[in-house]
Amino acid sequence: ASSWTLPDHPKLPKGKPVAVVVLDGWGEANPDQYNCIHVAQTPVMDSLKNGAPEKWRLVKAHGTAVGLPSDDDMGNSEVGHNALGAGRIFAQGAKLVDQALASGKIYDGDGFNYIKESFENGTLHLIGLLSDGGVHSRLDQLQLLLKGVSERGAKKIRVHILTDGRDVLDGSSVGFVETLENDLLELRGKGIDAQIASGGGRMYVTMDRYENDWDVVKRGWDAQVLGEAPYKFKSALEAVKTLRAQPNANDQYLPPFVIVDDSGKAVGPVLDGDAVVTINFRADRMVMLAKALEYADFNNFDRVRVPKIRYAGMLQYDGELKLPSRYLVSPPEIDRTSGEYLVKNGIRTFACSETVKFGHVTFFWNGNRSGYFDETKEEYVEVPSDSGITFNVAPKMKALQIAEKARDALLSGKFDQVRVNLPNGDMVGHTGDIEATVVACKAADEAVKIILNAVEQVGGIYLVTADHGNAEDMVKRNKSGKPLLDKNGGIQILTSHTLQPVPVAIGGPGLHPGVKFRNDIQIPGLANVAATVMNLHGFEAPADYEQTLIEVADN
Numbered sequence: 307a308s309s310w311t312l313p314d315h316p317k318l319p320k321g322k323p324v325a326v327v328v329l330d331g332w333g334e335a336n337p338d339q340y341n342c343i344h345v346a347q348t349p350v351m352d353s354l355k356n357g358a359p360e361k362w363r364l365v366k367a368h369g370t371a372v373g374l375p376s377d378d379d380m381g382n383s384e385v386g387h388n389a390l391g392a393g394r395i396f397a398q399g400a401k402l403v404d405q406a407l408a409s410g411k412i413y414d415g416d417g418f419n420y421i422k423e424s425f426e427n428g429t430l431h432l433i434g435l436l437s438d439g440g441v442h443s444r445l446d447q448l449q450l451l452l453k454g455v456s457e458r459g460a461k462k463i464r465v466h467i468l469t470d471g472r473d474v475l476d477g478s479s480v481g482f483v484e485t486l487e488n489d490l491l492e493l494r495g496k497g498i499d500a501q502i503a504s505g506g507g508r509m510y511v512t513m514d515r516y517e518n519d520w521d522v523v524k525r526g527w528d529a530q531v532l533g534e535a536p537y538k539f540k541s542a543l544e545a546v547k548t549l550r551a552q553p554n555a556n557d558q559y560l561p562p563f564v565i566v567d568d569s570g571k572a573v574g575p576v577l578d579g580d581a582v583v584t585i586n587f588r589a590d591r592m593v594m595l596a597k598a599l600e601y602a603d604f605n606n607f608d609r610v611r612v613p614k615i616r617y618a619g620m621l622q623y624d625g626e627l628k629l630p631s632r633y634l635v636s637p638p639e640i641d642r643t644s645g646e647y648l649v650k651n652g653i654r655t656f657a658c659s660e661t662v663k664f665g666h667v668t669f670f671w672n673g674n675r676s677g678y679f680d681e682t683k684e685e686y687v688e689v690p691s692d693s694g695i696t697f698n699v700a701p702k703m704k705a706l707q708i709a710e711k712a713r714d715a716l717l718s719g720k721f722d723q724v725r726v727n728l729p730n731g732d733m734v735g736h737t738g739d740i741e742a743t744v745v746a747c748k749a750a751d752e753a754v755k756i757i758l759n760a761v762e763q764v765g766g767i768y769l770v771t772a773d774h775g776n777a778e779d780m781v782k783r784n785k786s787g788k789p790l791l792d793k794n795g796g797i798q799i800l801t802s803h804t805l806q807p808v809p810v811a812i813g814g815p816g817l818h819p820g821v822k823f824r825n826d827i828q829i830p831g832l833a834n835v836a837a838t839v840m841n842l843h844g845f846e847a848p849a850d851y852e853q854t855l856i857e858v859a860d861n
């Protein structure tokens with residue numbers, strides 16, 4: 307037997323199809339008017355929760371349980387799906403960058419030495435998300451990096467900011483820009499020519515994912531690299547304040563702008579001989595820009611001018627593509643994932659979501675690895691997402707289509723595991739539109755119903771869970787849980803994820819009648835799910851996996 311062979315489970319049979327359903331952004335919280343899952347009609351998820359108590363439970367989905375620096379860190383899809391798929395807790399990008407900055411190791415590596423070559427005669431460009439959300443990037447890491455590179459010879463620095471409002475409150479961009487401007491002013495006081503050069507809202511400029519809409523990346527390229535944008539300002543603070551004052555504007559969708567000097571010339575296009583660092587540690591929304599910056603062969607949009615640069619990512623974003631080839635901090639080595647084990651043990655696997663979450667159930671699930679482990683045993687299906695809209699205008703998204711694909715995959719008899727991500731609670735939750743999020747939750751629940759019906763028909767097993775909270779709490783609260791008000795007396799809408807736990811429910815006609823959740827695991831989290839799923843397929847998990855959530859009574 308190779309080291310990939312999983313031992314048989316002593317009590318659980320093989321051969322039962324298993325549906326693994328991940329509801330994105332679906333946490334458990336007090337039932338009130340800001341809990342969209344509670345407000346929505348969700349009879350299927352309700353029945354799981356109110357059914358047998360030994361088949362439904364909560365697990366942690368944030369903080370140290372998913373490899374984030376502290377328990378004040380909300381969960382997110384990258385770390386959530388990594389934990390679900392890998393069955394172990396890895397120190398994640400946020401933490402690894404913290405450590406590399408604290409120890410100074412970030413400045414000793416190949417990546418830093420590579421970009422440093424440009425410090426003498428070129429400009430160092432830092433491109434990334436400007437907030438303290440801790441999901442894709444963190445302001446304090448950018449601050450430390452600015453300090454570090456200045457002390458190590460960078461003479462001219464240009465920062466290309468992407469405003470957030472999605473992992474943090476809308477409107478907070480102004481404060482983050484002020485903080486950054488102050489830091490850059492201080493650097494200028496030390497003789498370093500440091501400025502913000504361009505900007506735009508993350509969802510409209512640069513940070514698309516899974517190739518949903520290349521125009522987003524192109525808008526960023528034009529501003530950051532070419533120095534061209536529809537809006538020109540003398541300062542970033544003025545830019546953000548002015549653009550936010552336009553009707554319906556918000557941080558997530560600010561249009562692209564460039565900063566110009568007194569003669570109207572962009573202060574920071576990327577030129578031959580420059581260095582570029584994309585400062586986000588999280589992969590999904592940096593991969594497309596990384597391709598544009600790194601690939602000689604590229605035709606997703608017309609780059610017009612391709613400067614000869616030294617480019618490094620904060621991390622390597624895709625281990626399989628080795629993208630980018632240079633990076634400042636090594637990513638977590640998420641190896642031996644459950645997906646790889648199961649495929650190598652003969653489990654024919656089907657995975658599906660719509661574009662905006664497709665990589666979550668494939669790439670993230672498989673440890674930030676793109677592609678198949680074994681093409682003959684796997685099929686990954688992407689349902690095209692609507693692009694160019696905010697999902698509150700179409701909150702049902704493609705939940706129905708995803709569920710139908712899963713249903714068909716189960717009924718086909720061709721797959722042992724059918725895995726989906728249902729994006730609604732998260733993607734609509736991020737818009738901050740409470741009414742639309744209620745519609746979204748209902749749609750996700752209806753999709754679960756279709757999948758559970760198919761599980762019923764094929765005599766299979768289901769495991770329904772979520773990657774982190776979002777839709778269950780749409781208001782910013784004080785420490786005692788009371789909703790916070792804004793200046794005008796309205797509630798402060800919470801567009802971000804939460805710190806809430808998420809459900810895990812198991813069942814289906816194929817589930818051995820003696821299976822129940824254990825109650826001897828101290829604080830279970832998402833990483834305990836992988837061993838559980840392996841058990842449901844009739845295997846024991848590898849010894850170093852986090853423990854299974856289930857046990858089997860004798861009859």
Ligand code: 3PG
Binds near residue numbers: 331382383442591736
């Ligand atoms: C996003 O990228 O959309 C948010 O920052 C995080 O959401 P996700 O972790 O659910 O993808």
Ligand code: CO
Binds near residue numbers: 383732736803
């Ligand atoms: Co989200």
